Amino acid sequence: MHRDHRVTRRQFVRSTGAAAALFTIVPRHVLGSQDAPSANEKINIAGIGVGGQGWGDIQNFRNENIVALCDVDDQRAGEAFNAFPNAKRFRDFRKMFDEMDKQIDAVMVATPDHTHAVICKEAMNRKKHLYCEKPLAHSVHEVRTLIDAARESGVVTQLGNQGHSSGSIRTFCEWIWDGAIGQVQEVHACCDAFKDVYSQIRNLPRRSETHTVPAHLDWDLWLGPVAERPYNPMYVPWNWRGWTPFGTGCIGDWICHVVDPVFWALDLGAPQSVQAEADEYDPVEHAEVYPPGTAITFEFAAKGDRGPVKLVWYDGDRRPPRPKDLEEGRNPPGTGAVVIGDKGTITYGSHGAGGVRIVPETKMQEYKSPEPTLPRVPGHHADWVNAIREGRQAGSPFSYGGPLTELGLLGMIAVRLAGTKLEWDGPNMRFTNSDEANRWVKPEARAGWAV
Ligand SMILES: NC(=O)c1ccc[n+]([C@@H]2O[C@H](COP(=O)([O-])OP(=O)(O)OC[C@H]3O[C@@H](n4cnc5c(N)ncnc54)[C@H](O)[C@@H]3O)[C@@H](O)[C@H]2O)c1
Structure with missing residues (x-):
């Protein structure tokens, strides 16, 4: 995989005078990725992984030029392929980049978690937004690699935590900064969705089944950096999220939605420690799957104007404590958070603090919201394309979404060593009290697939 120095059509046209255009090739790396298209010029977008969430994502970019679609499963990607008949189709993203490098300005990646890093790294090597x-x-090492690559390449990045572009997350931040509940000391975040998907313990014996790989799927490309193993329909599509080599469990799947509001409002950054409790979990027997339920505690040191914060994550049947001020008949969110300050409590749901309320409702009614200070944005996908046009960063760039993702990944590691309080040295990317935990910070990738 190489850094490409060819020029895009857009750069070629814009960077040269009419006469000189015939003779001058200006390499992309010289101009940099800040060569923003003009307001009415369409962005040439390639979609990679367009069968599940990516099918929804790519439709949000339909007003741009969808020039290429890449998916390892022709059947799963069928709707997207049919909707954009002019887009060139690929199975292998490396071939797509080699063949279409000049035509692609920006890339949407919605493959399973274990292939994000290798695809994004290649895209950034080629200066694609x-x-x-x-x-x-899928690992802390991969996250750090992508953050570094984003900084060095200067491309416009956006993590797909769409709630980050909501009005409600901005309202929540403004309330917290206004002191609506005083100093925040504790956050209890939870997810009660898809319990059967996140814990695949019951399916462990099925790994020895024999299945023929369907003709519409390239299983080897689907595996990417994960060591070769027999195809099994229990992994694809969607259910891979409950298997540790591919997915990141409930916490990894949801933390970027559910913890995003407090991560922003409290500028949490890296935790000092992480400790998990896990239901029915045997670290050897269950190493490839997630437990049916967890409670994972993160401790954050005091920072700026705020004191230390304790964040507890709950999934499966584990639930956050009921806020003492919550009226009878109301329940804490099934997926969301309870945020406790020294002067009150806020509850919110998922995806950008949806349904955010101060509790009890009487206190909510008395509260006078401050004037909005954070600019509102038209939507998460629109924010990204606007950012590319305006030559600025989007609202949830990798430098923000990376450290947010890391919380979930640290939680996954803590589950493997449930019961042990792991001390985390964020800047040096290592646990200071567990060599065993450090093994999972940078898991080995299949030869040829490492980032
Ligand atoms: N933002 C959200 O609300 C949201 C919701 C669902 C999923 N997601 C995320 O989207 C990603 C995909 O999840 P999903 O539920 O759509 O999974 P999925 O298994 O349903 O779909 C993944 C798609 O990627 C394709 N694919 C797999 N490996 C590929 C590769 N190497 N190259 C090209 N294509 C490949 C698959 O064939 C399939 O079409 C995950 O990271 C998930 O966390 C986000």
Whole structure:
């Protein structure tokens, strides 16, 4: 995989005078990716992984030029392929980049979690702007690699935590900064969705089944950086999220939606420690799957004007404590958070603090919201394309979405060592009290697939 120095059609036209245009080739790396298209010029977008969430994502870019679609499964990608008949089709993203490098300005990545890093890295080597689904990557090492590559390439990045572009997340931040509930000390975040998908313990024996790979799927490309194993329909599509080599479990799937509001409002950054409790979990027997339920505690040191914060994540049947001020008949969110300050409590749901309320409702009614200070944005996908046009960063760039993703990945590691309080040195990307935990910070990738 190489850094490409060819020029795009747009750069070629814009960077040269009419006469000189015939003779001058200006390499992309010289101009940099900030060569923003003009307001009415369409962006040439390639979609990689367009069968599931990516099918929804790519439709949000339909007003741009969808020039290429890449998917390892012709059947799963069928609707997208049919909707954009002019887009060139590929199975292998490396071939797509080699063949269409000059035509592609920006890339949408919505493959399973384990292939985000290798695809995004290649895209950034070629200076493509990136919209990557959450979580950013599958290991802390991969996240850091992508953050570095984004900074060095200067491309416009956006993680697919779409709630980050909501009005409600901005309202929540403004309330917190206004002191609506005083100093925040504790956050209890939770997800009660898809319990059967996130815990695949019951399916472990099925790994020895024999299945023929369907003709519409390239299984080897689907595996990407994961060591070769027999195809099994229990992994694809969608259910891979409950298997540790591919997915990131409930916490990895949801933290970028559910914890995003407090991560922003409290500028949480990296935790000092992480400790998990896990239901029915045996670290050897269950190494490839997630437990049916977890409670994972993160501790954050005091920072700026705020004191230390404790964040507890709950999934499966584990639930956050009921806020003491919550009226009878109301329940804490099934997927969302309870945010406790020294002067009150806020609850919110998923995807950008949906349904955010101060509790009890009487206190909510008395509260006078501050004037909005954060600019509102028209939508997450629109924010990214606007950012590319305006030559600025989008609202949830990898430098923000990466550290947010890391929380989930650290949680996954803590589950493997449930019961042990792991001390995390964020800047040096290592646990200071567990060599065993450090093994999972940078898991080995299949030869040829490492980032
Ligand atoms: N933002 C959200 O609300 C949201 C919702 C769902 C999923 N997601 C994220 O989207 C990503 C995809 O999840 P999903 O539920 O759509 O999974 P999925 O299995 O349903 O779909 C993944 C698609 O990617 C294709 N694919 C797999 N490997 C590929 C490769 N190497 N190259 C090209 N295509 C490949 C598959 O064939 C399929 O079409 C995940 O990272 C997930 O966390 C985000």
